[in-house]
Amino acid sequence: MTTAIQPSEPTSRPVPPASVPTAADAAIALSIQGATKSFTRDSPSLLGRLRGKRAKRVAAVDDVSLAVPRGEIFGVLGSNGSDKSTLLRLISTLLLPDAAAISVFGLDVVTQDMAVRRLINRVSVDAAFFKKLSPWENLVYAARLYGLPARPARARSIEILEQLGIKRSRIDEPLENMSCGMQQKIAIARAFLTSPVLMLPDEPTTGLDPRSKKDVQEFILGIRQKHDATILLTTHNMVEADRLCDRLAIIDSGRIVALDTPAALKERNRAAGGDGSLEDVFMTFTGRSLEDGDYDEDEDEEQGKEAP
């Protein structure tokens, strides 16, 4: 690798490879009980300050409980600002909950965070890379951090990049020359390279064109089948939720308002006089369409969502 490394990127710390959880812990990959998180909104606008507004605690994730069995693809479906990413950050040890019992294969995310990190990998759209290095160089770098030998890491990197539709002719180009969609695919490739036992893709296909969406969805389905992975993903794409997920939780203002298989949710909707589409299911449980978004500070105040 001859290209200069930019010191500010990325911030990953070496983490030993994932080990397969013991049989005693194997049935439930993820357990969340009563997860709650609020934030301090501490910088009101000038207009807000003139009106006498001050910093305040705002409830985000609000008493979320769920359990994901090993091998399941579980979807968290919600509009913008519904706290999907915040929930993922609580699971992936990046945020401390105000209250919760969250465990990954029986390991507590707060007290056993380093052990949990060996089992998980979160993929987000704001993934950090060495932008002057090529996709495979970035992947090999990540693999080495996880303790994989260089030669198999390179072969596996190329294989995964090809599965995701990145042509071999492009894998030597600097990442900074690539489109956002391609960089997103490379973030997914990097996360799956180390075969985490619990995968946490945060909106893995948002912003991708239809062909790339399909590549990523096929890849996720294939990984679950081949690698005994459990996947909890967030999305606001109904088709994706329906196609990929064994079960779905619909999240609205940080609360789970429905949780079941896509088929059961649609059936219940039909039985209640709806049209049986996931759009209608979403509308019934949240009172809004996915496109409307979730964030409305004044609405939160009106609904008494301000935390104590």
Ligand SMILES: Nc1ncnc2c1ncn2[C@@H]1O[C@H](COP(=O)(O)OP(=O)(O)OP(=O)(O)O)[C@@H](O)[C@H]1O
């Ligand atoms: N560190 C933080 N400090 C203060 N507020 C935060 C913080 N992180 C998230 N929030 C707020 O929590 C709410 C939910 O954000 P989050 O990113 O979890 O939503 P999301 O469902 O992932 O939305 P999107 O679909 O746009 O990704 C937003 O109102 C956001 O401003």
Ligand SMILES: [Mg+2]
């Ligand atoms: Mg998000």
